[in-house]
Amino acid sequence: MNARKYAYKILLDIEQNQAFSNIAVNKALKGEEISPVDRRLIREIVYGVLENKIYLDFIISKLSKTKMNKMDMKVIIILRIGLYQIIFLDKIPAFAAVSESVNIMKKINPRAAGFVNGILRNYLRNKEKIQIPSLQENLEMHLSIQYSHPLWLVTKWLKEFGQDFTIKLLKANNETPKLSIRVNTLKTTREKLIKTLHAEGVEVDENTNVEECLYLDHVGNIEELKAYQDGLFQIQDESSMLVGLVLDPKDKEVIVDVCAAPGGKTTHIAQIMNNEGKIIARDIYPHKLNLIQQNAKKLGIKIIKVQEFDAQKIDTDLIQKADKVLVDAPCSGLGIIRRKPELKYNKTLDHIQQITKIQLDILKNASQYVKKDGILVYSTCTIEKEENIEVIKKFIESDEQFEIIDVNPYIPKKFRAEEKMLQLYPHIHNTDGFFICKLRKKS
Incomplete structure (x- = not known):
């Protein structure tokens, strides 16, 4: 064939x-x-x-x-x-x-x-x-066809971000992202992995912002690499790695990841904890939980306990039991269009409006698992304000026990901003579009 x-x-x-x-x-x-x-x-x-x-x-x-x-x-x-x-x-x-x-x-x-x-x-x-409508004739239609983004989404972004920002965003969404991996520091070091990958004929770009991140080129079939099979690294975008840094887990802590699949952030958290403590990783799909277990085993991680559980429901046994809780919420995924371009065609404005209700419900449920003085982190791989800042605003209004903590001290300088929360964009940060907010439960 x-x-x-x-x-x-x-x-x-x-x-x-x-x-x-x-x-x-x-x-x-x-x-x-x-x-x-x-x-x-x-x-x-x-x-x-x-x-x-x-x-x-x-x-x-x-x-x-x-x-x-x-x-x-x-x-x-x-x-x-x-x-x-x-x-x-x-x-x-x-x-x-x-x-x-x-x-x-x-x-x-x-x-x-x-x-x-x-x-x-x-x-x-x-x-x-064959000519598409010009910018002057029909701005929205021109951008929709030129960059192959649905008309509703182009119109929405133009209204929120303006023309120059939107055009740069559309261009970035159609660019091929670098293959980003996370060094498994439980088994190797950044320097040793670079040498190992070079020996396998892989080009490595070390110019990253997160210490455990590397970019790869000329990989071929990544699953055939011995370094991959030996669990020396995990495929993960640099923006996704920031979640673990912001959560800032410590050895011996109890962490709950309520929407854990496919497990990239979960295994990173375990890595930061030096494989000491307890992580409860939950999802509603058994096959995705199996994937987390397989990855954890390959990476040499022993502190992750997977559980099939619907984050939209309350687990009374977990109330105030966790030092830190991660809500990597289900979202529209409109921040990772450059990795999964099909996403831009199967989303609608109605979908965004419906999913924000789910996100808020999950966040409210997960917040009950946090101990006093504990930490709650909310993240998404989208750039839509309704799914990010608006969800946080509604949550804070509904629960005065939590306060927003500045994420900037926990992340590399390149990503720091004036706001306490982090919003990344592909054309600005050369990462996936990502949102992270850190909250503390008052004592």
């Missing part, structure tokens, strides 16, 4: 099953004998199509007499793959992109092969004539 056929299968899985891109890619490629060059091409096509889907669909709609909603999704995906290669991948000749797309279509639905051939060749003949 060639790279484009793999890309097609992955994109179809994402469209039909609402699969996360990273999971769909890993599932399709796991155990397959694929060259590093083809692996890179597969990822390039998958993420390139997802990042530019609205733009590609706009072009298809201009070239086809058949309405998009009348087309078979399989045909649409093949057209997106072909157009993406022609428009964005200079290294692939246009005739090869057309030929490969038609060949794949012949195997899936021979009757549609002529249609695919016609649309792609029509683009090559008429590409200069």
Whole structure:
């Protein structure tokens, strides 16, 4: 099977099953004998199509007499793959992109092969004539199509952030982020891991802000690295590592992570605690709890106890039992679009409004587990104010026992700001969009 056929299968899985891109890619490629060059091409096509889907669909709609909603999704995906290669991948000749797309279509639905051939060749003949609305004609529509973000989201951001900020944010969301890992200091040191990775042919960028963070390049299949298999590091974005630093857990403490999956922050907390103390890691999905256990075992962590529990419910046995509690709340995920571009297409304003109620409920429940003088940390991987600062405001209004603690003393200088809470943006901080607030329960 060639790279484009793999890309097609992955994109179809994402469209039909609402699969996360990273999971769909890993599932399709796991155990397959694929060259590093083809692996890179597969990822390039998958993420390139997802990042530019609205733009590609706009072009298809201009070239086809058949309405998009009348087309078979399989045909649409093949057209997106072909157009993406022609428009964005200079290294692939246009005739090869057309030929490969038609060949794949012949195997899936021979009757549609002529249609695919016609649309792609029509683009090559008429590409200069296809124009999106200009900034002057329709600002929102121009940005929506140009950067492939839903119109409602572009309109929302323009209203909240202004034009210059929004354009920079949209651009950053379509850029490929570096692969960020966390050094497992329970098993190795930063310096030793760098040498180990170099020996495995991996390029390492040490220019990070969090001490235990490194960026990797030219990795290939990361799961095949011996350093990964030996648990010398964990994949985690630098912004996510800040949560553990802000929580500031100590040896021997009792920590509760109420929404722990997939466990990156949980294992980081255990690492900071030097594997001494107790962490109760909870989630509602057993398979995600199993993943936390597997990662903990590989990393050599022994203080995490996983429990299946719904954070929207109260556990009376835990009231005032925890030194520190982490609420890494379920959210819209609109801060990690550059890692999971499919997220921008399956969210709505209604979704954001609904999830804020869940976030507040979880925060209120989790706050009851905190001892007097204990710490409660709230975090999300989104940049939406409704899910962040507004949730904190509502919580503080409903519970005067808690006060906001300044996060700045706990984080690297690059991320410090005038506000006590932390809000990161991809185009400003070169990290995922992330929010962190630290609260103390008064004695």
